[in-house]
Amino acid sequence: MSNIDNTITLNRLERKEKSMLLTWSDGLEYELSYQSLLYWCPCAKCSPSRDNENTASELISNIDELLFEKPQVSKVGSYALQFEFSQGCNSGIFTFERLYRLCKEDNPDDGKPYVHGAW
Amino acid sequence: MSNPLSIHNPSDSGEDSKSNSPTAEQQKQMEAAYSQMKRKMAMEKLSSSIKHKIMVMSGKGGVGKSTVSTGLALALAKEGNKVGIMDIDITGPNVPKMLGLENHRLHVDEGRIHPAEGPEGVKVISMAFLLEAEDTPVVWRGPIKLGAIQQFIGDVEWGSLDYLIIDFPPGTSDEPLTVAQSLQNIDGIVIVTTPQEIALLDSRKSINFAKSLKMNVLGIVENMSGYTVKGSASDSEGNVMKNMVLKVNGPGGKVHEVITDEDGKWNVSLDIFKMGGGKKASEDYSVPFLGKIPFDPGIVRSGDDGVHRIVAEPEGISAIAFDEVIKNLKEILESGNSDSELEII
Numbered sequence: 001m002s003n004i005d006n007t008i009t010l011n012r013l014e015r016k017e018k019s020m021l022l023t024w025s026d027g028l029e030y031e032l033s034y035q036s037l038l039y040w041c042p043c044a045k046c047s048p049s050r051d052n053e054n055t056a057s058e059l060i061s062n063i064d065e066l067l068f069e070k071p072q073v074s075k076v077g078s079y080a081l082q083f084e085f086s087q088g089c090n091s092g093i094f095t096f097e098r099l100y101r102l103c104k105e106d107n108p109d110d111g112k113p114y115v116h117g118a119w
Numbered sequence: 120m121s122n123p124l125s126i127h128n129p130s131d132s133g134e135d136s137k138s139n140s141p142t143a144e145q146q147k148q149m150e151a152a153y154s155q156m157k158r159k160m161a162m163e164k165l166s167s168s169i170k171h172k173i174m175v176m177s178g179k180g181g182v183g184k185s186t187v188s189t190g191l192a193l194a195l196a197k198e199g200n201k202v203g204i205m206d207i208d209i210t211g212p213n214v215p216k217m218l219g220l221e222n223h224r225l226h227v228d229e230g231r232i233h234p235a236e237g238p239e240g241v242k243v244i245s246m247a248f249l250l251e252a253e254d255t256p257v258v259w260r261g262p263i264k265l266g267a268i269q270q271f272i273g274d275v276e277w278g279s280l281d282y283l284i285i286d287f288p289p290g291t292s293d294e295p296l297t298v299a300q301s302l303q304n305i306d307g308i309v310i311v312t313t314p315q316e317i318a319l320l321d322s323r324k325s326i327n328f329a330k331s332l333k334m335n336v337l338g339i340v341e342n343m344s345g346y347t348v349k350g351s352a353s354d355s356e357g358n359v360m361k362n363m364v365l366k367v368n369g370p371g372g373k374v375h376e377v378i379t380d381e382d383g384k385w386n387v388s389l390d391i392f393k394m395g396g397g398k399k400a401s402e403d404y405s406v407p408f409l410g411k412i413p414f415d416p417g418i419v420r421s422g423d424d425g426v427h428r429i430v431a432e433p434e435g436i437s438a439i440a441f442d443e444v445i446k447n448l449k450e451i452l453e454s455g456n457s458d459s460e461l462e463i464i
Contacts, residue, residue, distance in 0.1 A: 009461075011461065012461070012462045013461065013462070013463045013464070014464045073463050077299040077301075077302075077305070077332055078299075078305070078333045078334060079331070079332040079333035079334070093300075096333065
Protein backbone atom coordinates (compact mmCIF):
# COMPACT_ATOMS: atom_id res chain seq x y z
CA MET A 1 0.00 0.00 0.00
CA SER A 2 1.31 3.47 -0.80
CA ASN A 3 -0.22 6.64 0.56
CA ILE A 4 -0.08 9.48 -1.90
CA ASP A 5 2.63 11.98 -1.14
CA ASN A 6 0.90 15.33 -0.49
CA THR A 7 3.06 17.04 -3.06
CA ILE A 8 1.88 14.76 -5.89
CA THR A 9 -0.91 16.28 -7.95
CA LEU A 10 -2.91 15.17 -10.95
CA ASN A 11 -1.78 17.37 -13.84
CA ARG A 12 -3.75 16.02 -16.76
CA LEU A 13 -6.75 13.81 -17.44
CA GLU A 14 -7.40 12.80 -21.04
CA ARG A 15 -10.74 11.10 -21.65
CA LYS A 16 -10.71 8.41 -24.32
CA GLU A 17 -13.50 6.17 -25.57
CA LYS A 18 -13.06 3.34 -23.06
CA SER A 19 -10.48 4.69 -20.66
CA MET A 20 -8.74 7.81 -19.46
CA LEU A 21 -5.08 8.69 -19.37
CA LEU A 22 -3.99 10.19 -16.08
CA THR A 23 -0.72 12.10 -15.80
CA TRP A 24 0.65 12.82 -12.32
CA SER A 25 3.20 15.38 -11.20
CA ASP A 26 5.69 12.65 -10.22
CA GLY A 27 5.78 11.49 -13.83
CA LEU A 28 3.41 8.54 -13.42
CA GLU A 29 1.17 8.00 -16.46
CA TYR A 30 -1.56 5.41 -16.39
CA GLU A 31 -4.45 4.47 -18.62
CA LEU A 32 -7.36 3.63 -16.33
CA SER A 33 -10.33 1.91 -17.92
CA TYR A 34 -13.81 3.19 -17.14
CA GLN A 35 -14.74 -0.36 -16.21
CA SER A 36 -12.04 -0.46 -13.59
CA LEU A 37 -13.00 3.00 -12.35
CA LEU A 38 -16.61 1.96 -11.87
CA TYR A 39 -15.66 -1.30 -10.19
CA TRP A 40 -13.75 0.71 -7.58
CA CYS A 41 -16.57 3.24 -7.12
CA PRO A 42 -16.41 4.42 -3.49
CA CYS A 43 -20.14 5.13 -3.15
CA ALA A 44 -22.24 3.53 -0.42
CA LYS A 45 -24.04 1.32 -2.93
CA CYS A 46 -21.10 -0.03 -4.95
CA SER A 47 -18.56 -0.38 -2.12
CA PRO A 48 -20.31 -3.17 -0.18
CA SER A 49 -20.64 -5.17 -3.42
CA ARG A 50 -16.89 -5.72 -3.37
CA ASP A 51 -17.04 -7.34 0.06
CA ASN A 52 -17.79 -10.86 -1.15
CA GLU A 53 -17.10 -12.84 -4.28
CA ASN A 54 -20.70 -13.31 -5.40
CA THR A 55 -21.68 -9.66 -5.26
CA ALA A 56 -18.31 -8.60 -6.66
CA SER A 57 -18.76 -10.80 -9.75
CA GLU A 58 -22.31 -9.50 -10.10
CA LEU A 59 -20.92 -5.95 -9.98
CA ILE A 60 -18.37 -6.85 -12.68
CA SER A 61 -21.00 -8.38 -14.95
CA ASN A 62 -23.26 -5.35 -14.47
CA ILE A 63 -20.40 -3.07 -15.45
CA ASP A 64 -19.51 -5.26 -18.43
CA GLU A 65 -22.99 -4.70 -19.84
CA LEU A 66 -22.62 -0.92 -19.84
CA LEU A 67 -21.93 1.05 -22.98
CA PHE A 68 -19.24 3.52 -22.10
CA GLU A 69 -18.98 7.00 -23.46
CA LYS A 70 -16.64 9.77 -22.43
CA PRO A 71 -17.84 10.84 -18.97
CA GLN A 72 -18.32 14.39 -17.76
CA VAL A 73 -15.65 15.14 -15.16
CA SER A 74 -16.13 17.69 -12.42
CA LYS A 75 -13.85 18.75 -9.61
CA VAL A 76 -15.10 18.25 -6.07
CA GLY A 77 -13.47 20.95 -4.00
CA SER A 78 -9.73 20.54 -4.33
CA TYR A 79 -9.54 16.95 -3.20
CA ALA A 80 -11.54 14.78 -5.58
CA LEU A 81 -13.20 14.22 -8.95
CA GLN A 82 -16.68 13.02 -9.83
CA PHE A 83 -17.52 11.27 -13.10
CA GLU A 84 -20.86 11.38 -14.83
CA PHE A 85 -21.41 8.47 -17.22
CA SER A 86 -24.47 8.10 -19.42
CA GLN A 87 -24.96 4.67 -17.78
CA GLY A 88 -23.82 3.18 -14.51
CA CYS A 89 -23.17 4.66 -11.12
CA ASN A 90 -22.37 8.37 -10.94
CA SER A 91 -22.40 8.76 -7.18
CA GLY A 92 -18.79 8.04 -6.30
CA ILE A 93 -16.47 10.84 -5.28
CA PHE A 94 -12.95 9.75 -6.19
CA THR A 95 -10.31 11.44 -4.08
CA PHE A 96 -7.03 12.11 -5.86
CA GLU A 97 -5.42 9.66 -3.48
CA ARG A 98 -7.83 6.93 -4.57
CA LEU A 99 -7.18 7.67 -8.24
CA TYR A 100 -3.43 7.65 -7.67
CA ARG A 101 -3.65 4.30 -5.95
CA LEU A 102 -5.69 2.90 -8.83
CA CYS A 103 -2.95 4.13 -11.17
CA LYS A 104 -0.41 2.34 -8.98
CA GLU A 105 -2.61 -0.78 -9.23
CA ASP A 106 -3.03 -0.78 -5.44
CA ASN A 107 -6.25 -1.87 -3.79
CA PRO A 108 -7.67 1.57 -2.87
CA ASP A 109 -9.77 0.02 -0.09
CA ASP A 110 -6.68 -1.62 1.44
CA GLY A 111 -8.55 -4.89 1.13
CA LYS A 112 -10.85 -3.84 3.98
CA PRO A 113 -14.59 -4.50 3.80
CA TYR A 114 -16.89 -1.54 3.42
CA VAL A 115 -18.10 0.07 6.65
CA HIS A 116 -21.04 2.37 6.23
CA GLY A 117 -20.26 5.90 7.29
CA ALA A 118 -16.48 5.48 7.24
CA TRP A 119 -14.82 7.85 4.87
CA MET B 120 -65.48 2.17 -1.92
CA SER B 121 -62.21 2.55 -3.68
CA ASN B 122 -59.13 0.97 -2.20
CA PRO B 123 -57.13 3.75 -0.52
CA LEU B 124 -53.90 1.88 -1.19
CA SER B 125 -54.51 1.31 -4.90
CA ILE B 126 -51.93 2.65 -7.32
CA HIS B 127 -53.13 5.62 -9.32
CA ASN B 128 -53.77 4.68 -12.95
CA PRO B 129 -54.30 7.60 -15.33
CA SER B 130 -56.69 5.54 -17.53
CA ASP B 131 -59.02 5.12 -14.52
CA SER B 132 -59.62 8.83 -14.41
CA GLY B 133 -60.06 9.18 -18.12
CA GLU B 134 -56.65 10.78 -18.67
CA ASP B 135 -54.89 10.00 -21.89
CA SER B 136 -52.13 7.59 -20.87
CA LYS B 137 -50.43 7.97 -24.25
CA SER B 138 -50.15 11.71 -23.91
CA ASN B 139 -46.63 13.04 -24.29
CA SER B 140 -47.18 15.99 -21.99
CA PRO B 141 -45.29 15.60 -18.73
CA THR B 142 -47.17 14.73 -15.58
CA ALA B 143 -47.18 17.14 -12.67
CA GLU B 144 -44.53 15.01 -10.99
CA GLN B 145 -42.31 15.04 -14.08
CA GLN B 146 -42.80 18.78 -14.41
CA LYS B 147 -41.72 19.19 -10.81
CA GLN B 148 -38.64 17.04 -11.38
CA MET B 149 -37.72 19.03 -14.49
CA GLU B 150 -38.06 22.30 -12.62
CA ALA B 151 -35.94 20.96 -9.76
CA ALA B 152 -33.27 19.79 -12.22
CA TYR B 153 -33.33 23.17 -13.96
CA SER B 154 -32.96 25.11 -10.73
CA GLN B 155 -30.18 22.74 -9.62
CA MET B 156 -28.36 23.35 -12.90
CA LYS B 157 -28.81 27.11 -12.53
CA ARG B 158 -27.46 26.93 -8.99
CA LYS B 159 -24.46 24.91 -10.13
CA MET B 160 -23.68 27.51 -12.80
CA ALA B 161 -24.04 30.30 -10.24
CA MET B 162 -21.65 28.46 -7.90
CA GLU B 163 -19.09 28.21 -10.69
CA LYS B 164 -19.48 31.93 -11.45
CA LEU B 165 -19.10 32.76 -7.78
CA SER B 166 -15.70 31.11 -7.75
CA SER B 167 -14.40 33.69 -10.16
CA SER B 168 -16.23 36.78 -8.87
CA ILE B 169 -14.85 36.42 -5.36
CA LYS B 170 -11.09 36.82 -5.10
CA HIS B 171 -10.48 35.16 -1.75
CA LYS B 172 -12.64 32.61 0.04
CA ILE B 173 -11.68 31.88 3.61
CA MET B 174 -13.27 29.25 5.86
CA VAL B 175 -13.20 29.94 9.61
CA MET B 176 -13.39 26.75 11.64
CA SER B 177 -12.68 25.28 15.02
CA GLY B 178 -12.85 21.79 16.40
CA LYS B 179 -14.54 22.96 19.58
CA GLY B 180 -17.49 25.24 20.31
CA GLY B 181 -17.27 28.44 22.30
CA VAL B 182 -13.81 29.49 21.16
CA GLY B 183 -15.06 32.61 19.39
CA LYS B 184 -15.30 31.63 15.75
CA SER B 185 -18.03 34.15 14.97
CA THR B 186 -16.14 36.83 16.87
CA VAL B 187 -13.06 36.10 14.79
CA SER B 188 -15.06 35.83 11.53
CA THR B 189 -16.75 39.17 12.06
CA GLY B 190 -13.48 40.70 13.29
CA LEU B 191 -11.62 39.53 10.19
CA ALA B 192 -14.40 40.79 7.92
CA LEU B 193 -14.55 44.22 9.55
CA ALA B 194 -10.78 44.62 9.72
CA LEU B 195 -10.51 43.77 6.01
CA ALA B 196 -13.44 46.04 5.12
CA LYS B 197 -11.89 48.92 7.09
CA GLU B 198 -8.99 48.78 4.64
CA GLY B 199 -11.40 49.39 1.77
CA ASN B 200 -11.91 45.78 0.68
CA LYS B 201 -15.29 44.48 -0.45
CA VAL B 202 -16.13 41.79 2.06
CA GLY B 203 -18.94 39.30 2.66
CA ILE B 204 -19.69 36.89 5.50
CA MET B 205 -21.56 33.66 4.95
CA ASP B 206 -22.83 32.40 8.30
CA ILE B 207 -23.08 28.65 7.75
CA ASP B 208 -23.92 27.95 11.38
CA ILE B 209 -27.43 26.87 10.42
CA THR B 210 -28.59 25.86 13.88
CA GLY B 211 -26.89 28.61 15.87
CA PRO B 212 -26.46 31.65 13.64
CA ASN B 213 -25.22 34.69 15.51
CA VAL B 214 -23.25 36.78 13.03
CA PRO B 215 -26.23 39.14 12.36
CA LYS B 216 -26.60 39.91 16.06
CA MET B 217 -22.90 40.73 16.36
CA LEU B 218 -23.17 43.13 13.42
CA GLY B 219 -26.36 44.85 14.51
CA LEU B 220 -28.47 43.22 11.78
CA GLU B 221 -30.68 41.28 14.13
CA ASN B 222 -34.08 42.20 12.71
CA HIS B 223 -33.05 42.47 9.10
CA ARG B 224 -35.12 40.60 6.51
CA LEU B 225 -33.61 39.45 3.26
CA HIS B 226 -34.63 40.92 -0.05
CA VAL B 227 -35.34 38.44 -2.84
CA ASP B 228 -35.52 39.60 -6.42
CA GLU B 229 -36.08 37.30 -9.42
CA GLY B 230 -35.08 34.27 -7.43
CA ARG B 231 -31.84 35.83 -6.21
CA ILE B 232 -31.26 36.54 -2.52
CA HIS B 233 -29.66 39.89 -1.74
CA PRO B 234 -27.44 39.84 1.33
CA ALA B 235 -27.88 42.28 4.20
CA GLU B 236 -25.35 45.06 4.52
CA GLY B 237 -23.64 45.58 7.87
CA PRO B 238 -21.01 47.99 9.23
CA GLU B 239 -18.20 48.96 6.82
CA GLY B 240 -20.40 47.68 3.96
CA VAL B 241 -19.87 44.03 4.92
CA LYS B 242 -22.43 41.83 3.13
CA VAL B 243 -24.00 39.20 5.36
CA ILE B 244 -26.06 36.11 4.73
CA SER B 245 -27.27 33.99 7.62
CA MET B 246 -29.96 31.53 8.56
CA ALA B 247 -30.91 34.01 11.29
CA PHE B 248 -32.50 36.23 8.64
CA LEU B 249 -34.94 33.46 7.78
CA LEU B 250 -36.12 32.65 11.29
CA GLU B 251 -39.39 33.99 12.66
CA ALA B 252 -37.85 34.64 16.06
CA GLU B 253 -34.32 34.37 17.40
CA ASP B 254 -35.30 31.55 19.74
CA THR B 255 -36.79 29.44 16.93
CA PRO B 256 -34.76 26.24 16.70
CA VAL B 257 -33.65 24.89 13.33
CA VAL B 258 -34.22 21.15 13.62
CA TRP B 259 -32.85 19.82 10.38
CA ARG B 260 -31.07 16.69 9.32
CA GLY B 261 -27.93 16.79 7.19
CA PRO B 262 -29.45 16.70 3.68
CA ILE B 263 -31.71 19.68 4.38
CA LYS B 264 -28.79 21.63 5.80
CA LEU B 265 -26.87 20.72 2.66
CA GLY B 266 -29.62 22.21 0.48
CA ALA B 267 -29.68 25.42 2.52
CA ILE B 268 -25.91 25.78 2.27
CA GLN B 269 -25.98 25.27 -1.48
CA GLN B 270 -28.67 27.97 -1.67
CA PHE B 271 -26.47 30.32 0.36
CA ILE B 272 -23.69 29.72 -2.13
CA GLY B 273 -25.59 29.51 -5.39
CA ASP B 274 -28.67 31.70 -4.94
CA VAL B 275 -27.15 34.70 -3.18
CA GLU B 276 -26.26 37.79 -5.19
CA TRP B 277 -22.84 38.47 -3.68
CA GLY B 278 -21.59 40.60 -6.56
CA SER B 279 -17.83 40.88 -6.80
CA LEU B 280 -15.98 40.62 -3.52
CA ASP B 281 -12.37 40.79 -2.42
CA TYR B 282 -12.97 38.47 0.51
CA LEU B 283 -15.72 36.05 1.51
CA ILE B 284 -15.42 34.86 5.10
CA ILE B 285 -17.34 31.66 5.80
CA ASP B 286 -18.24 31.08 9.44
CA PHE B 287 -18.95 27.46 10.42
CA PRO B 288 -20.42 25.66 13.40
CA PRO B 289 -17.85 23.77 15.47
CA GLY B 290 -16.54 20.47 14.20
CA THR B 291 -15.71 18.85 10.91
CA SER B 292 -19.05 17.49 9.78
CA ASP B 293 -21.62 18.23 7.06
CA GLU B 294 -21.27 21.99 6.80
CA PRO B 295 -17.56 22.42 6.02
CA LEU B 296 -17.60 19.32 3.83
CA THR B 297 -20.52 20.70 1.79
CA VAL B 298 -18.80 24.04 1.29
CA ALA B 299 -15.50 22.39 0.44
CA GLN B 300 -17.28 20.34 -2.22
CA SER B 301 -19.49 23.10 -3.61
CA LEU B 302 -17.17 26.08 -3.78
CA GLN B 303 -14.12 25.99 -6.01
CA ASN B 304 -10.80 27.72 -5.35
CA ILE B 305 -11.16 28.16 -1.62
CA ASP B 306 -7.98 29.80 -0.35
CA GLY B 307 -7.99 27.81 2.84
CA ILE B 308 -8.99 27.51 6.45
CA VAL B 309 -8.40 29.76 9.43
CA ILE B 310 -8.57 27.75 12.63
CA VAL B 311 -9.70 29.48 15.79
CA THR B 312 -8.63 28.11 19.13
CA THR B 313 -8.29 29.12 22.74
CA PRO B 314 -5.08 28.31 24.55
CA GLN B 315 -6.24 25.38 26.69
CA GLU B 316 -5.23 21.89 25.65
CA ILE B 317 -8.71 20.51 25.02
CA ALA B 318 -9.36 23.22 22.43
CA LEU B 319 -5.98 22.64 20.86
CA LEU B 320 -6.64 18.93 20.58
CA ASP B 321 -9.84 19.64 18.65
CA SER B 322 -8.06 22.20 16.48
CA ARG B 323 -5.75 19.46 15.35
CA LYS B 324 -8.81 17.67 14.00
CA SER B 325 -9.58 20.75 11.91
CA ILE B 326 -6.00 20.75 10.60
CA ASN B 327 -6.34 17.10 9.61
CA PHE B 328 -9.75 17.80 8.06
CA ALA B 329 -8.07 20.39 5.84
CA LYS B 330 -5.33 17.94 4.93
CA SER B 331 -7.90 15.25 4.01
CA LEU B 332 -9.62 17.66 1.65
CA LYS B 333 -6.35 18.98 0.21
CA MET B 334 -7.07 22.46 1.50
CA ASN B 335 -4.57 24.94 2.82
CA VAL B 336 -4.50 25.80 6.47
CA LEU B 337 -3.99 29.55 6.28
CA GLY B 338 -3.21 29.66 9.96
CA ILE B 339 -4.27 29.49 13.58
CA VAL B 340 -5.75 32.37 15.56
CA GLU B 341 -5.49 32.12 19.32
CA ASN B 342 -8.55 33.79 20.82
CA MET B 343 -9.07 34.81 24.47
CA SER B 344 -5.32 34.96 24.76
CA GLY B 345 -4.45 36.80 27.96
CA TYR B 346 -6.47 39.38 29.87
CA THR B 347 -4.89 42.74 30.52
CA VAL B 348 -5.51 44.24 33.96
CA LYS B 349 -4.73 47.93 34.34
CA GLY B 350 -4.51 50.18 37.38
CA SER B 351 -2.75 53.09 39.01
CA ALA B 352 -0.88 53.28 42.29
CA SER B 353 -1.03 56.09 44.82
CA ASP B 354 -0.31 56.37 48.52
CA SER B 355 -2.84 57.14 51.24
CA GLU B 356 -2.46 60.85 50.59
CA GLY B 357 -3.15 60.47 46.91
CA ASN B 358 0.43 60.93 45.71
CA VAL B 359 1.37 59.06 42.56
CA MET B 360 3.68 56.13 43.27
CA LYS B 361 6.03 55.96 40.33
CA ASN B 362 8.58 53.23 39.58
CA MET B 363 7.10 51.05 42.30
CA VAL B 364 7.22 47.28 42.12
CA LEU B 365 3.76 45.78 42.65
CA LYS B 366 2.76 42.17 42.97
CA VAL B 367 -0.42 40.97 41.24
CA ASN B 368 -1.85 37.54 42.01
CA GLY B 369 -2.75 35.85 38.74
CA PRO B 370 -4.64 32.65 37.92
CA GLY B 371 -3.10 29.43 39.21
CA GLY B 372 -1.37 31.23 42.09
CA LYS B 373 1.13 32.84 39.74
CA VAL B 374 2.46 36.13 41.09
CA HIS B 375 3.25 38.82 38.51
CA GLU B 376 5.60 41.67 39.34
CA VAL B 377 4.84 44.95 37.62
CA ILE B 378 6.51 48.35 37.80
CA THR B 379 4.44 51.53 37.79
CA ASP B 380 5.31 54.18 35.24
CA GLU B 381 5.96 57.90 35.77
CA ASP B 382 2.23 58.48 36.23
CA GLY B 383 1.87 55.59 38.64
CA LYS B 384 0.05 53.51 36.04
CA TRP B 385 0.63 49.82 35.50
CA ASN B 386 -0.76 46.93 33.47
CA VAL B 387 -0.23 43.22 33.33
CA SER B 388 -1.47 40.46 31.06
CA LEU B 389 -2.88 37.46 32.91
CA ASP B 390 -3.01 34.06 31.22
CA ILE B 391 -6.58 33.11 32.05
CA PHE B 392 -6.59 30.04 29.80
CA LYS B 393 -2.80 29.55 29.66
CA MET B 394 -1.00 31.12 26.73
CA GLY B 395 0.94 30.20 23.63
CA GLY B 396 -0.96 26.99 22.89
CA GLY B 397 -2.07 28.20 19.46
CA LYS B 398 1.52 28.97 18.51
CA LYS B 399 2.66 25.57 19.77
CA ALA B 400 -0.07 23.80 17.74
CA SER B 401 1.01 25.74 14.67
CA GLU B 402 4.61 24.65 15.19
CA ASP B 403 3.64 21.03 15.87
CA TYR B 404 1.63 20.87 12.65
CA SER B 405 3.80 23.21 10.57
CA VAL B 406 0.99 25.65 9.85
CA PRO B 407 1.24 29.45 10.15
CA PHE B 408 0.36 31.28 13.34
CA LEU B 409 -1.73 34.33 12.48
CA GLY B 410 -1.82 35.96 15.88
CA LYS B 411 -3.50 36.34 19.24
CA ILE B 412 -6.76 38.09 20.07
CA PRO B 413 -6.74 39.18 23.70
CA PHE B 414 -9.54 38.41 26.12
CA ASP B 415 -11.58 41.57 25.85
CA PRO B 416 -14.81 41.81 27.90
CA GLY B 417 -15.84 44.59 25.52
CA ILE B 418 -16.14 41.98 22.74
CA VAL B 419 -18.89 40.24 24.70
CA ARG B 420 -20.75 43.47 25.42
CA SER B 421 -20.43 44.72 21.89
CA GLY B 422 -21.54 41.34 20.52
CA ASP B 423 -24.70 41.62 22.58
CA ASP B 424 -25.25 45.27 21.67
CA GLY B 425 -24.71 44.66 17.96
CA VAL B 426 -21.87 47.14 17.70
CA HIS B 427 -18.70 45.20 17.08
CA ARG B 428 -15.67 46.12 19.18
CA ILE B 429 -13.73 47.04 16.05
CA VAL B 430 -16.46 49.51 15.08
CA ALA B 431 -16.99 50.87 18.61
CA GLU B 432 -13.29 51.23 19.39
CA PRO B 433 -11.27 51.27 16.15
CA GLU B 434 -8.01 51.95 17.98
CA GLY B 435 -8.68 49.50 20.84
CA ILE B 436 -6.71 46.36 21.72
CA SER B 437 -9.04 44.06 19.79
CA ALA B 438 -8.89 46.19 16.63
CA ILE B 439 -5.08 46.31 16.83
CA ALA B 440 -4.94 42.54 17.32
CA PHE B 441 -7.22 41.92 14.31
CA ASP B 442 -5.12 44.28 12.18
CA GLU B 443 -2.08 42.15 13.01
CA VAL B 444 -3.98 38.95 12.15
CA ILE B 445 -5.14 40.23 8.75
CA LYS B 446 -1.66 41.55 7.97
CA ASN B 447 -0.30 38.03 8.46
CA LEU B 448 -3.25 36.49 6.64
CA LYS B 449 -2.79 38.72 3.61
CA GLU B 450 0.90 37.89 3.44
CA ILE B 451 0.01 34.21 3.31
CA LEU B 452 -2.68 34.79 0.67
CA GLU B 453 -0.31 36.87 -1.43
CA SER B 454 2.36 34.19 -1.26
CA GLY B 455 -0.10 32.31 -3.43
CA ASN B 456 -1.43 28.84 -3.80
CA SER B 457 1.06 26.52 -5.41
CA ASP B 458 -1.62 24.06 -6.54
CA SER B 459 -1.20 23.35 -10.23
CA GLU B 460 -4.29 23.56 -12.42
CA LEU B 461 -5.69 20.24 -13.58
CA GLU B 462 -6.12 19.96 -17.34
CA ILE B 463 -9.14 17.87 -18.34
CA ILE B 464 -9.42 16.94 -22.00
